[in-house]
Amino acid sequence: MSLFSRLFDVIGETAATAFSGVVEAVRTVFAGDPETRRRVAFSVAVIALSAKMAKADGIVAPEEVRAFQEIFTIPEAEANNVARLYNLAKQDVAGYEAYAQRVAGMCGSGESNCAMLEDVLDGLFHIAKADGLVHEKELEFIANVADIFRVDEAHFERILARHVHPDGIDPYAVLGVPESTPFDEVKKRYRTLASESHPDRLRARGVPEEFLTIANDRMAALNDAFATIEKARAAA
Template sequence: MQILSNLNTVLQAIPAGGRASLEAILESIRTLFGGDRETRRRVAFGVAVIALSAKMAKADGIVSQPEITAFRQILEIPPEEMRNVFRLYDIAKEDIAGFEIYAARLRGLCRDEDEDCQLLADVLDGLFHIAKADGLVHERELAFLAEIGRIFGLTDQEFARIKNRHILGAENPYAVLGLDPGAPLAETRARYLALVRENHPDRLAARGVPDEFMFIATERMKAINAAYHSISGKTAA
């Protein structure tokens, strides 16, 4: 799994005796992969999901088994890479720097290359998947996620669309698609097709989402498809 092999390279690049921190890890990514934009984005994405998952667990105060399972759904960790992944997880959890600083650095790293960095929304999507794994997105988790969205530069509408997809689901299919309740079927279908195009695996790969994280895209498409079929079925009836 190439992204995790690169993570090992990043961790090894931290100077001996140097303080292991998220800042040092991000600088290692920038230095090691300065001439390889695609690898740099993919490794930064992987580090973001691991590190911000750890920060979210600390903010909530409880790491449940369902959350660990959800984390491992997003990142399929082979046994030989387990130590590196959880070393990074522990570094992030213990780092005195707040998640706000790391989120801002990640946004800067991403938007140095792409003003409209959709990769940041993908990171937030993965964090929501972990947060809801125990059956409820707790108030402190939601506040954490909202602040991450703000730092990433997501609009209120973009954040609400991600939140609604995870929290409302089948209860409000219009919200999942980002539509007003009772929107005409033609508008609903147009919005649905646009979301399908936007979330096609080729589009995600083009914006730097690693193959290992396509679980996020699969779950997203399940929610989008379910919302559309719920609306179109009711309309047809």
């Protein structure tokens, strides 16, 4: 049985109650299977953050719902169950800190700049910009989640550069290097980030298959940034 099928079996009995009841039910039902419980808990927490983030600007736009569906590839037969969970979580923004803490705790106590948590932030940005604009309230929401995730300022600025660029994309900011960086070091940095963003790396750190769509977006941003720098250096 798939991850979502098992998750939805639980939700079917609890989705009419508070969302916290769903989380508690997941913990109980999967108590004997720690790895599956970890993946299910990750999915539930991310669904909650996604729904509450979409509500942060006061309106859950259809584009944001579709963006969520792009991140979580959902079998048609299970779509109604996802909708029930998502709609339950999106009623308001309250309580999102608790779900952010749950996800953060999966990276170990006190760990900063955890790669899995960067995956989550990329997913939230993907949803936030789906309606054409990252609203100030949405950015504030994501920044607060990043603080809970212990993502430092420089690391968050690099993530931000991939998604929000009102003055045009800064390829150096995307790669997180100064413009004065020698090209060999730029290439080394690009290769490191590209390796960390490979879907196999995401699987290895426990990200559910349904969440791997973000790897393609991140790789595209890294590839474009490096290509832009390489072209500019060649023409100089």
